[in-house]
Amino acid sequence: MQILQVCAEIFPLLKTGGLADVAGALPPALQALGGDVRVLLPGFAPILDDLQDAVEMPHLTPPSAMAGAQPRLLRGHLPACGVEAYVIDAPHYYLRTGGPYADADHHPYPDNPQRFGLLGWTAAELAQGLDPAWQPQVVHAHDWHAALAPAYLRAAAQGQGKPVAGSVYTVHNLAYQGLFNAHHFAGLGLPAHFFAMHGMEFHGQLNFMKAGLYFADRITTVSPSYAGEIQAPEQGCGLDGVLRERTGQLSGILNGVDDAVWNPATDRLISAHYQAGRLAGKARCKLALQQELGLAADARAPLFCVVSRLTEQKGLHLVLHALPALLARGAQFALLGSGDAGLEAAFKAAAGASPDSVAVRIGYDEAFAHHLIAGSDVILVPSRFEPCGLTQLYGLKYGTLPLVRKVGGLADTVKDCQLETIDSDATGFVFDAFSVEGLLGAVDRAHALYRRPADWKIVQQRAMRQAFDWHTAAAHYLALYRQVAP
Numbered sequence: 001m002q003i004l005q006v007c008a009e010i011f012p013l014l015k016t017g018g019l020a021d022v023a024g025a026l027p028p029a030l031q032a033l034g035g036d037v038r039v040l041l042p043g044f045a046p047i048l049d050d051l052q053d054a055v056e057m058p059h060l061t062p063p064s065a066m067a068g069a070q071p072r073l074l075r076g077h078l079p080a081c082g083v084e085a086y087v088i089d090a091p092h093y094y095l096r097t098g099g100p101y102a103d104a105d106h107h108p109y110p111d112n113p114q115r116f117g118l119l120g121w122t123a124a125e126l127a128q129g130l131d132p133a134w135q136p137q138v139v140h141a142h143d144w145h146a147a148l149a150p151a152y153l154r155a156a157a158q159g160q161g162k163p164v165a166g167s168v169y170t171v172h173n174l175a176y177q178g179l180f181n182a183h184h185f186a187g188l189g190l191p192a193h194f195f196a197m198h199g200m201e202f203h204g205q206l207n208f209m210k211a212g213l214y215f216a217d218r219i220t221t222v223s224p225s226y227a228g229e230i231q232a233p234e235q236g237c238g239l240d241g242v243l244r245e246r247t248g249q250l251s252g253i254l255n256g257v258d259d260a261v262w263n264p265a266t267d268r269l270i271s272a273h274y275q276a277g278r279l280a281g282k283a284r285c286k287l288a289l290q291q292e293l294g295l296a297a298d299a300r301a302p303l304f305c306v307v308s309r310l311t312e313q314k315g316l317h318l319v320l321h322a323l324p325a326l327l328a329r330g331a332q333f334a335l336l337g338s339g340d341a342g343l344e345a346a347f348k349a350a351a352g353a354s355p356d357s358v359a360v361r362i363g364y365d366e367a368f369a370h371h372l373i374a375g376s377d378v379i380l381v382p383s384r385f386e387p388c389g390l391t392q393l394y395g396l397k398y399g400t401l402p403l404v405r406k407v408g409g410l411a412d413t414v415k416d417c418q419l420e421t422i423d424s425d426a427t428g429f430v431f432d433a434f435s436v437e438g439l440l441g442a443v444d445r446a447h448a449l450y451r452r453p454a455d456w457k458i459v460q461q462r463a464m465r466q467a468f469d470w471h472t473a474a475a476h477y478l479a480l481y482r483q484v485a486p
Contacts, residue, residue, distance in 0.1 A: 001481055003030060004086075004136035004165075005039045006123045008100060008116065008145035011261075012080055012366070013046040016100065017309065018255070018390045019143055019172050022222070025258040027083045029474035035481075038134065039081075040123050042115070043074075043089040044100055051076040051087055057131055065187025066118045069093045073122060075131060086131075088122055101145075113184040113206065120148030121189065124156055127165035137485040138166045140477070144178030147212030148188070151200065154215040155191055166484030168477075169216035171209070173387050174230050174237045175313065178208030202238070213242050217484040219250045220477075222388035223409030227252030235385050253477060254412060255388045256470035257397050262370075264398045264464075269370035274399075276464040279457065282374065282399055289375025293359035295332050301357075302450045303332045304443075305376035305400070307369050307391050310339030310347075315382035315405065320346050321436045322443065327357050329447050334359045336372055376400045378429075378446050382439050386410050392428070393468050399460040402428035403442050413468060417459055419448055427463040 009015055011024035027037040041047050054076035062071065071090035078085045088094070093115045098104045101112065109115065122130075123139050123146065141149040150167040157163045185195045185206050195201050200211040213219055221227045227250055229235040231243045243250060264282070265275040271288035274281030283299065290297045304326060308314045320343065323333060335347055344362050351360040361368065373379060379395035381404045388409030392402035396413070404410035410430075417426035429446050431438040449456050 001034075001138065001478070001485060002036045002134065002136045003038075003481060004123060004126060004139045005037060005142070006119060006139060006146040006149050007039065007142040008042055008119065009044075010039065010041060010047070010078075010081055013050055013078070014044050014100065015366075018388070021258065021390055022172070022255055023142060024081055025256065025261075025470050026474060026477070027081070029256070029470035030478065032471065033474050033478055035474075035478060038084045038086060038136070039078075040086045040119065040126065041088070042100070042119055043087045043091070043094045045095055047078070047085075047087055048089065050078050050080045051085065052079060053077050054087075057086070060122065060125070062118055062121055063187060063189025065184070065189075066114045066121065069114070069118065071118060071122075073130070086122070086126065088118060090118065093118065112178070113180045113208075114187070116145045116178065116208065117148050117188050119146055121152050123149040124152030124164070127153060128156055136165050138168060138481040140168045140170065140481075141212060141216070142170050143172045144176055144209040144212070147178060147208040148190075149212075150216035151190055151194060151211040155194070158191070163486040166481065166486060167216045168218045168220060168480060168484060169212035170220045170222065171213070171230070171387070172222055174209070174235070174239060175385075177202075177210070177237065177239070180206045180208070182206050210239060210242060213239060213246065217249070218480055219243075219246060220480065221250070221252045222255050223412045224252035224254070225411045226385075226387045226408040229385070229408060251480070253473055254409060254468060255390060255393070256468050256473045257390075257393045258470060262394050262397050264374055267370055267374065269367045270374040271371070276399070276461045279399065279460070285371070285375040286377070289334070289371055290332070292371065293334055294355060295334070295359055296356045298332075301330055301332045302377045302447060303334065303375065304378045304380055304403070305333070305372050306335040306337060306380050307372055308337045308381070310337045310343040312340070313384050315384055315434065315439075316343055318382050318434070318436050318439050319380055320350070322439050323350055323358070325440055326443055327354060329443070331443075331447070332357050334372055334376065336361045336363075336365065336369055338362050338364060373398050373400050377450065378403050381405070381410055382431075382434075383407060383410065384434055389413070396427060396463045396466050396468070399464045401446065401459060401463055403446055404428060404430055405434060405438070406430045406432050413466075417445060417449060419445060425462070426459050427466060428459075
């Protein structure tokens, strides 16, 4: 089956969050199961720099709003990702000094509707034979950046009187929808009746994600629990009604962990290798991390870590308020992340006040993320909502027990350790109430278990043996593709 993955970023070339990890891991997993997979990406500098053996496709003639960018479509190979790719070469759109979606001051680019409308339009052109040598049977679009692909495919099918390709749309985070002023719709080249309540209109605005939800043949989210949660107002972000209408076409498929990148037995970025049956290397990773961060080299102190964007969604203000109590219990704390300026300043102040116990690095550093997860004892993911979450999966893989809130993919992947049930299926610590008290209750259970090394090891080894792999996820996606392929 010929499958086109459409996304805005891909690991290891360009990453702002978990979307890139999925985009980098899913195509090889599908290929291993016999899929003929290619990816379509915007021509951001790291992607163009990696593209090899590039060949220009036939001339692109996009709708009026996007024609001024004079885009070219290149086909080549991305060796860093191990995948064949189509890359939209449009320097006016994609070669900018800021990030992929916003400038250096974190202001979204005003032409984002055109920049990412072009991505969806190009996907539909490929499905209609733009490349005479390869034509996808299924187009799989990811997040709001690619969400117009199903709309363009539906428009093409209406024009031709038959489907041109099946479409799957994956919601990685419903909170980020691609919401724009309605006047941008006119230049996108879509039928006028698509801008309606039963279409892309959302309270008078243009909503890219709603287009994906409404026009795709099938919708997926990145965990079964999140698929249920977003059909209710609390987490539906205003789109729960659309999702309830399409509940028969909506499913949740858990993300996996790329074993080639995240594996403590082979990870070249960590201080010592280890696995479930031989854990001595993890103790060496912890000592090396404490020394790297200037923390007290104390094996008896449980080391809690956070690797996250610093946003309200992630519950990091709960961690900040709980931090004095956590330190009073004899723990250490280390954080890697960036985002909300107030949270950044507050965590840096906490590190300055307790340098032997608290370390904070603002920004993102892939290698240091591996150091941090391998060397810590507990990874905190206390999210208000969480579509899937990947850091808790990395924690499980590295024997760094996740402490999570019971929501979304966190609820699907971590089993709570009540101290009397450690011989069952416990793999971490789970709390319900989105509150400091709820978080500290789970922290207390983690402390109590840490003081019982033999029992800690039992839970740790069970966590490391959990199987959240991309082979399983890819098999689910292939089954879905077979349902929608013309």
